[in-house]
Amino acid sequence: xxxxxxxxxxxxxxxxxxxxxxxxxxxxxxxxxxxxxxxxxxxxxxxxxxxxxxxxxxxxxxxxxxxxxxxxxxxxxxxxxxxxxxxxxxxxxxxxxxxxxxxxxxxxxxxxxxxxxxxxxxxxxxxxxxxxxxxxxxx
Numbered sequence: 001x002x003x004x005x006x007x008x009x010x011x012x013x014x015x016x017x018x019x020x021x022x023x024x025x026x027x028x029x030x031x032x033x034x035x036x037x038x039x040x041x042x043x044x045x046x047x048x049x050x051x052x053x054x055x056x057x058x059x060x061x062x063x064x065x066x067x068x069x070x071x072x073x074x075x076x077x078x079x080x081x082x083x084x085x086x087x088x089x090x091x092x093x094x095x096x097x098x099x100x101x102x103x104x105x106x107x108x109x110x111x112x113x114x115x116x117x118x119x120x121x122x123x124x125x126x127x128x129x130x131x132x133x134x135x136x137x138x139x
Contacts, residue, residue, distance in 0.1 A: 046074030049130070053078060056128035064125050066118075068110035071132040079130065083107040088118070110135060 009022075019041065027039035042048040053065060053076075065079070073079045081090035081102035090105040092098065106122065108115035119129060 046076050049073045050076045060127045062127040063104040065128045066106045067130040070137050072136050077101040081105040
């Protein structure tokens with residue numbers, strides 16, 4: 001039945017740009033099935049992270065985000081960071097990423113007790129903590 005539904009939908013073509021007409025209906029069904037309040041659709045994980053960080057900063061009125069060394073959250077310049085030489089600082093992960101793009105990022109060690117302590121200390125300054133529970137680079 002899933003393949004049949006996909007084939008029927010493909011008869012209508014592929015939309016580019018705007019959300020599909022059935023996106024709202026699909027989101028409502030996902031909310032109903034899972035109990036989550038909201039559902040958002042993105043073309044890529046990078047777009048999802050960009051939106052999540054933007055929303056978190058908007059809602060909390062805070063700038064800083066935490067992420068963990070070795071994790072992958074896409075290719076958005078604002079999270080292409082590695083731990084800086086000074087504790088609690090970050091520097092660009094790649095050439096072409098401006099240092100200003102990652103100045104509000106804190107890169108911590110995944111699975112380390114001291115990382116949890118830093119998060120607790122910085123809690124009032126953090127908009128978000130990005131976590132890749134099973135790190136793709138360390139399966």
